[in-house]
Amino acid sequence: MADDIDAPAKGSGAWGQAVAAVALVAALGVGLWALGETSSSNSDLPPARCSDGEPEKTPGKAGKGVSGAQLCEALNRTDLAELLGTPGETAKTAGGSDGSVKFAGGKEVFNPSARVEFGTYTVTLSATYDRFPVAGSAAFLGKGARQQTVLGRPAVVYSDRTISISFRLDGSDTDSGPGVPA
Incomplete structure (x- = not known):
């Protein structure tokens, strides 16, 4: 009696599998194309921004020195990667520091610095007031x-x-x- 019923066979046939395979390959191709577009648009990003921190100390005599933030702004140029010989590379991090060294006699020597880091190079610019x-x-x-x-x-x-x-x-x-x- 079960032989008299015309029920479709379970599962998809060869044509269904072929259509699913073509659809899968097309979806993977579109995904890879979109991923390539996203990564190429990331290369147009501006370099990393310097932190907006206020200088902790005034180096040297008032008005005569620079801060780490000022050094960072001077170093973090849009064409820095090209100057390094790696055009198209984008800075990952950029920052400035207002450090100093204090000696036992109480004398303090200021040495602000800036650092811009790429994937291939790290560039550091520093100023010192040690005479x-x-x-x-x-x-x-x-x-x-x-x-x-x-x-x-x-x-x-x-x-x-x-x-x-x-x-x-x-x-x-x-x-x-x-x-x-x-």
Whole structure:
């Protein structure tokens, strides 16, 4: 008696599977295309913004020094990646710091700095008020340091590799190797 009923077979046939496969491939293609459009539009993003913090201390004598925020604004240029030889790269982080060193005699030396970090480079700009001439500091930084004039002022430019260290707090999976140039 069950043989007399014309019920459709359960499951889809070969045509149904073929249509589902074509639809799946088309959906994956559209998804990958949309992902490519999103990542290419991210390359047009402006560089990271400097934090808007107020300077903690006034370096040097009042009105004669710069703050870390001012150094960050000067360093964080839209064409910095191009100047570094990596056009199209976007700054990940940018910030300034108003640090100082206090000596035992009570003398405090201000050294504000700015830092802009890319995926391949980290650029640091610092000012110091220690009364040592910039011309003499090239010798302390090694043979790769070179003296230049930047914006009419003496400067020392150098680049060095960093080290990359990664570890887990439980003590497993430690690794070290070369880092990015700084």
